[in-house]
Amino acid sequence: MQMTDVAASQTGIKRFIGIDWNIGALKSAGSRYWAFVSVLAILITLGVLAWIMVLTQGGAVMAQRDGFTWGLWFANYMYYVGLAAGGLVVYASVHLFGAEQFRPLARLAVLLAAILTMIAVLGDLTDLVRIWRIYWFAVTPNLSAIFVYTGSAAGIYMLLCFFDLWVLVTGTGGEKLAFRMTLIALPFAIYLHTTTAFVLALNKSRELWSTAVMVPIFLTSAIASGIALLMIAAYIMQRFNVLEFKASMFRSLSTMLAMVIIMDLFLLVVEIAFVYWPSSAKLGHTVRFTEFLVGPYAWTFLPVLILGSIAFALLARRKTRHLPAVQITGSVLYVVAIYFKRYTLMSMGFAVGPLGQRQAPYLPSLVEALIAIGLLALGVLFVTIAAKILPLRVPLEGHGEDGVSEHAGMPGEPLLESGAAL
């Protein structure tokens, strides 16, 4: 309530759907801010133009072919979905485990989750070369196709995150609704991940994808990269004075990150051992995996192991892990490592085709790259603008004892009623 009063007295604040949009902050933004936004706008425009090329000239403008049936968009889809769910786990731990030190991250985590899922879904859609027939997805969905589940899950999850953000920012429903939203969003995040991993794992046609360990490894990679990205985003937000965090929060995050990284690497090593152990090795597996260890695809896979191990070594070292430089380096290394991992995973399905034919390593065409960059720019633009106009700062303890006082409703409204209304 205190916040609302202060906000109302400021100029340039517009209230819409219960949120105080700080439009005035945009007016006072510096030239560097607008230069950055302009660059993003140019990248988005290029992306849109590239997509128009796909729509008018067909899939031939992309580098994807029969051998590499899916390409950059799929690596990105897995990556963004993972980053989205990972951040949410941190946020959920506030409500589920009482990890109060992460509370200041809550709004940022949900904002990132919503935007990342959005660009993941858009990446999927821009790849459909006959996208105008997408309505069949709703008219005659095929219940044995995993795409139906992961596609709808991503869409619903995105909406859930945006709604959750609204709940957090407006304080509607107080702590109770925020808690309930966690109970809905978290299983959905896991469901989204399981189904995304199933897009790979359920194919007996693709030897290296067809493993049940794909689901847990997806979750660990997602959580690790999600935490790492959240840490990077938090440092950036702190650098630009959008948000402030305690050093202890970063230390907790990096401890958590180191823990998940080692789980992630462990699962990977288990899978490699399974592929090559003499009594379990199958020609279809070993031939394909070898392409990634010493073959033409080694450049996609080896960085996963190398960067991942370095990141773990940095973050696990008790003496130095409190240093921001170490935390940032470790996080950046792992976010990059997971990108390589997603690219590798995508390639693993295609490096050697179902009939044993080797495919030349795939590199996206300019059109594909521009679409991907455009979508990323769109995501960054959303965050950049949100950092200015959305109240991302979580009110300090004491103001929002139980979250109800944050409620932006009418002053005369009884607190209990507003809390129980939802």
Added chain:
Amino acid sequence: MSQDRKCDVRPEGATAPDGTTFSRRSFLQGLGIAAGVVAAGVVPAVLVASPAAAEDGTATATAGAVAPIGSQDPLAAIIAADQPLNYPGKPVYYADPAGKEKWAMVIDVKACVGCRKCVYACVEENNIGRTSGFTLIQVLEMEPGKIDLETSVLDYEEAGRPDKWYMPVQCMQCAHPPCVYGCPVQATWKEPDGIVVIDYDKCIGCRNCMITCPYGARHFNWVHPEVPKDEVNPKVPLAEKAWTPEKCTFCIQRTRNGKTTACVEACPVGARKFGDLNDPESEVSILLKTRRVWRLKEEESTEPMIWYVG
């Protein structure tokens, strides 16, 4: 009230030096809830993972049919397992409705010389774009002594080498087709006579069917298929195929009119046999009953309708 307590995760226990506030009760409470949400997230995904749970009734009823020991007709179970799947109730628009047949093919790899005449005949019959960069039949050159796809060669230059053997691969018209299971919009289905077809006007171009196929039998028209005007087969779609995948249809436009497939017709050594499993006197029925036949990637449980012999 208890809800409020659950929500209020404020400290009951000790405060850690860095301000972390964990209490055992809230931790255990959280752990329980976390276990619940993980289960809630995974269970539906596991349920959908079983194709049997998601298929329509006909498929579930016949899935896993095994020939009874001592059965008089060993083909009965094979025919019974090959049922329509996601069939929209009306035949594919560019061919006559299915008859009573259950189509199958037997390829004699001992006879095959790898001349690729079947490949070229198929390209001409089925309006395959001359610049599309694929063919529906892929003839693999194999090393003697093994059926090893990993060392097979697709783009061999000289055929009929005595130190190699040749195996043509195309859509297997599987009884349990992963491509049909994988299409999110039911744009591909299995006809009552066993042929897997694609509705080019419905396909959204997601290419998941190509991912799910263990035989690499589906190919995408990344460009508009181009066929010289005087070579266009009017009975087969052409422009409609742009930006959608296509595959062997057992020459549905021919076989439903009493003719055989183009590849069978073109084979100079008679290595290909095509016919109706419902007809006990057909060549394929006799071959399946009398010869040692095998199927490619039988371990994938796709129940292909193309057998190899040799």
